[in-house]
Amino acid sequence: MGESDRYSDYKKPKTKLTFGQEGNALVSLITINIVFFLLLQTIKVIYFVFESPEIAFRAGSLQYFELPAQLSSFAKKPWTVLTYMFSDVEVFRILSNMLWLWAFGFILQELTGSKKLIPVYIYGGIAGALFFILANYALPPLRQDIGSAALLGANAAVMAVAVAVTTLVPGYRFFRNLGGGIPIWVLMLVYVLIDYAGISTESAAYSIAHLGGGLAGFLFIVFLRKDIDGSLWMNNLYNWFMNLFNPNKKQVSAKEKIFYKNDGRAPYKKSANLTQQRVDEILDKINQKGYQFLTEEEKNILKRASEEDL
Incomplete structure (x- = not known):
């Protein structure tokens, strides 16, 4: 089983091409x-x-x-x-x-x-x-x-x-x-x-x-x-045009807000904070672009999420 198959159904229903799908x-x-x-x-x-x-x-x-x-x-x-x-x-x-x-x-x-x-x-x-x-x-x-x-x-x-x-x-x-x-x-x-x-x-x-x-x-x-x-x-x-009517367009991404913990740690020591929101972001990226476009960091996060059953 390939890595992409391993995570294709993780925590989310499989995305199938059906009429009416968002x-x-x-x-x-x-x-x-x-x-x-x-x-x-x-x-x-x-x-x-x-x-x-x-x-x-x-x-x-x-x-x-x-x-x-x-x-x-x-x-x-x-x-x-x-x-x-x-x-x-x-x-x-x-x-x-x-x-x-x-x-x-x-x-x-x-x-x-x-x-x-x-x-x-x-x-x-x-x-x-x-x-x-x-x-x-x-x-x-x-x-x-x-x-x-x-x-x-x-x-x-x-x-x-x-x-x-x-x-x-x-x-x-x-x-x-x-x-x-x-x-x-x-x-x-x-x-x-x-x-x-x-x-x-x-x-x-x-x-x-x-x-x-x-x-x-x-x-x-x-x-x-x-x-x-x-x-x-x-x-x-397209995204820029749609965001003109989006009051939340200036929200900070989940990665920027919660991906790293630095509770009293030195800035150069980063520890990945595994959250459902971050995993969902990566799954969305797979759906939009494909697994091959994930970075090594994102692949490791998915692997950890699978092992820890987040």
Whole structure:
């Protein structure tokens, strides 16, 4: 039994990926996509009730969610670089994207914690937007229709998640009871073939956008292996924003308050004060980042806690 297995269920119920679980990034992403889809469908129904043609819906409302290919149009709606990757109006496409997001996102979140998935998704979406705009300007057949071209859907962002997890654990296997399992790279290959099936000149920009998303996912893992975590600034920004509304944001951490005892001792003689609060902090860190990110000191604390049955 490994050290991480030894402490995975210590004093806390095992964390499983279930809908409604607090701090579940995968559930949050799927929920946001569904909410945007239902919102757009509701607006579309309103247009239908007033007997307006679908082109009126696209020109009147959908344009504020989709990413325009033309830079002059994008300059007027810069927020679409984020909204487009959560928005869709096609039932089959959103169902497909959410299924693939769940399949690959489940593994990525299980291996890296809940703070990597959303940044990878967003990086993929932004890279997809950049590649989409560049493709429309670079390819002559697309340039003539650049004024009406727009990008919508989570494809590029999901592609980033898929490539990221495949790069991270190419040997991961599904359905291990079936002849040893199916390698994740096979599932990735199937996903790519489906995504790029029926590619044409008209859809070239969309396929290139998905390629940009995949590249973002690949680079995220490459840099992560070099100890460059592209998710840190994004998570710190989120925490800073949320703490603006938190009256307890200036609380001192448990480690600073109670981790060391110095009752009449010399400052250089520190004795670890083993407390349930400190152990809980370490368990939370395992849940968020993984056991491999613990320091030796934190591993020793968990070992002591297990032996002393705190």
